[in-house]
Amino acid sequence: MKLAKLNDGPEIFHTLQGEGVSAGLPATFIRASRCNLHCRWCDTDYTWNFEGTPWKHDFDTRPGYAKHRKEDVTIEISPEAIADVVRPLPPRRVVLTGGEPLLQESGWLELIGLLRDxxxxxxxxxxxxxxxxxxxxxxxxxxxxxxxxxxxxxxMDPSLRLVPGALEYFAASPKAWFKFVAASPDDLREIDELAERFRIRPERILLMPEGRTGAELDRHAAELAEACVARGWRFSDRLHVRLWGDRRGV
Ligand SMILES: Nc1nc2[nH]cc(C(=O)O)c2c(=O)[nH]1
Ligand code: SF4
Ligand SMILES: [Mg+2]
Structure with a gap:
C-alpha cells in the first residue's frame, strides 16, 4: 500500500480521535498517501502535492514551501507489515485516513482481515x-x-468534489456521518443546500469549525454552534488541535 511517510516510517500513530462522532476515543490512525482531490487549504498536502503536478495550494506563497518529492513523502508497505505495527498498540479502534483512503480499498480489506482475525x-x-x-x-x-x-x-470544481451517486449512497448508509468544515456564512448556506439536495438527515450532520489553533477554532465556534442548535445538527470540535496543536502524528 502507499502510506504517507513520517520520520522514515509509515504515518501510523495512536492518539485520541479528535473529530466527529467518536471524538475523544483512543484510536490508531493510518494515513494513506494519494488523493483524487487537491484542495487549496489541505493540511495533508504531502499526500498529493508532488513535484511536476499543476495543483495550486495556499502554501505556495509561504517562503520556503516547495512541492514534495513523491519518494520522500511516500512509503510502500504491505498490509501484513501495517498489521504488525498496529497490533501491539493499545487502541482497538483504527482510523483509516489520508489523502483519500478509498483509493486503496483492497489493501485495507486485507489489513482489516488480518487484524480482526x-x-x-x-x-x-x-x-x-x-x-x-x-x-x-x-x-x-x-x-x-x-x-x-x-x-x-x-x-475544486463541483464536478470533482460532489459526486451525486456517492453522496446519495452515504446519505442512505447507517454507517455514515457527514462532517462539514465551515468558516463563513457562505459555507453554511452551501451546506444547507447540499443537505437538502442529497437528503442528508440532520441527525447525521456535524458542523466543525475550520482552524489550526484553538484561537482559530474559537473564531467561528459560537456562530456554528448556534447554527447546529437551529438545525438539529451536531457540533464537532477539533480536539487534537486544542490538545497538541497543528502537528503531524497526533
Ligand atoms: N487526533 C486526530 N484526529 C483526527 N481526526 C481526523 C484526522 C485526520 O487527519 O483525518 C485526525 C488526526 O490527524 N488526528
Ligand atoms: S480531499 Fe482531503 S486529503 Fe484530499 S486534498 Fe482535499 S482536504 Fe486534502
Ligand atoms: Mg488531520
Missing part, C-alpha cells in the same frame, strides 16, 4: 471526502464512514 474487539473508521462509492465488501468490513464533502472554498 476472529476477534470482535476491533472497530474501523474511514475518513473520506465522499467522492467514491465503497465496494460492498469494504462497506461491510468497516464500522463507520466519516464523510467530509468539500465546499467551494476548496477551489
Amino acid at each position: 476472529g476477534s470482535e474487539a476491533w472497530a474501523f473508521e474511514v475518513e473520506t471526502n465522499g467522492t467514491r462509492i465503497p465496494s460492498d465488501a469494504f462497506a461491510e468490513a468497516v464500522d463507520q464512514f466519516n464523510v467530509s464533502p468539500k465546499l467551494a472554498n476548496s477551489g
Whole structure:
C-alpha cells in the first residue's frame, strides 16, 4: 500500500480521535498517501502535492514551501507489515485516513482481515471526502464512514468534489456521518443546500469549525454552534488541535 511517510516510517500513530462522532476515543490512525482531490487549504498536502503536478495550494506563497518529492513523502508497505505495527498498540479502534483512503480499498480489506482475525474487539473508521462509492465488501468490513464533502472554498470544481451517486449512497448508509468544515456564512448556506439536495438527515450532520489553533477554532465556534442548535445538527470540535496543536502524528 502507499502510506504517507513520517520520520522514515509509515504515518501510523495512536492518539485520541479528535473529530466527529467518536471524538475523544483512543484510536490508531493510518494515513494513506494519494488523493483524487487537491484542495487549496489541505493540511495533508504531502499526500498529493508532488513535484511536476499543476495543483495550486495556499502554501505556495509561504517562503520556503516547495512541492514534495513523491519518494520522500511516500512509503510502500504491505498490509501484513501495517498489521504488525498496529497490533501491539493499545487502541482497538483504527482510523483509516489520508489523502483519500478509498483509493486503496483492497489493501485495507486485507489489513482489516488480518487484524480482526476472529476477534470482535476491533472497530474501523474511514475518513473520506465522499467522492467514491465503497465496494460492498469494504462497506461491510468497516464500522463507520466519516464523510467530509468539500465546499467551494476548496477551489475544486463541483464536478470533482460532489459526486451525486456517492453522496446519495452515504446519505442512505447507517454507517455514515457527514462532517462539514465551515468558516463563513457562505459555507453554511452551501451546506444547507447540499443537505437538502442529497437528503442528508440532520441527525447525521456535524458542523466543525475550520482552524489550526484553538484561537482559530474559537473564531467561528459560537456562530456554528448556534447554527447546529437551529438545525438539529451536531457540533464537532477539533480536539487534537486544542490538545497538541497543528502537528503531524497526533
Ligand atoms: N487526533 C486526530 N484526529 C483526527 N481526526 C481526523 C484526522 C485526520 O487527519 O483525518 C485526525 C488526526 O490527524 N488526528
Ligand atoms: S480531499 Fe482531503 S486529503 Fe484530499 S486534498 Fe482535499 S482536504 Fe486534502
Ligand atoms: Mg488531520
